[in-house]
Amino acid sequence: MMSYDKPLPQINADTKEFWKCCKQHLIKIQKCSDCGTLRLPPSFLCPRCHSRNTDWITSTGKGSIYTFTVNHVAFHPAFQGDLPYVVAVVALEEGPHLLTNIVGCDPAEVRCDMPVEVTWDDVTDEFSLPKFRPVV
């Protein structure tokens, strides 16, 4: 684990809770306590009603691929061994989108609207990254 050399998420006051829950293999989505709007990435106020009152809900970890790319160049050298790899925006069942990777699938087989589910990549002692694989 010490040798993990890819960039890690940068924790700030808004995202701290999200990444802490990821370590427990939970995708948490913010929900405005006043108007009910769901939001990702986490932020300190609701973009719809500007309320600061926030609850968290737990995602089922299921969703579908909204869109994706197949990366053929490693802009950071730590990704060289993964080429070609898939970056995707997954639409979670609850609605919000999450930027992630699609794993466990030939990049040539990936399609928009393909059903996917979360699979956790425990990359360091501090971080687990939510990645997604096709639902079999």
Place this chain on the structure above:
Amino acid sequence: MFRMLTEMAGDAAAFGHFGASAGYALAARRAMHEFHTGPDTWQHIAVGQRRWANLNPRAVMHAKPMTSEDYYNAKWLVEPFRIPDNCLVNDGGRTCIITTAERARDLRHPLVTIMGMGQHNPSTVFQQATYLAGPTGARLAGKTAFNMAGITLGDIDACEIYDCFTYTVEITLQDYGFFGPGEGEDWFSGGTIEPGGRMPVNTSGGQLSEAYHMGLTPLTEGVMQLMGRCGERQLGPATGTKEPEIIVCSDNGAILQCHSCYILRRW
């Protein structure tokens, strides 16, 4: 450099998502899912603009012709984009001086005026965006600019479109109403946007083939074409196109999150 790369990419860097090419590639892939588009459409844009660059001695790609075959043989960068779907990386500068019409009349170049302008900025965090396949900000910005100018698409003689990527040109022209979703391949084919074509687009070669000067690439080319200062690539008899009176230009920012449209006229 890697620090800059990861700081700009934010948490997306953890998943290997870097830079504008990757963001626009996500948009372009969604468009391929929602309507008929893809490399077969975009090659017309890349090749057509290169033909203009071949007439422009200032263009980075002036001496480098490109065929459809060259386009398809180019390497993938971030699929569905190949290298020629991406704008250039270059140094350089551009200036455009704006003053009153009264003062401009006394200067030595012909006068070009702004007929209309519009802006629309959907501005959602791009991962949450559901407008990547249109309508983008170009739809409302275009309507606003055309209404202010009091003209319709039929009055446009040429287009100078912000072309960070080939797909940006397609979705902008589509949202302005030049063709419907999925009709781009037909509209672009047969040399529509090239020298001699019926609707010249990005007549300097644009950011794909002349130089990346942000929004100043389309703006300065629109102005210079209307002033008649474009030499071998000048619209009109020199290139088998209509002598231009009205040109529509665009600018665009982030991942289709901001859009400006403006319409220029030769006085």
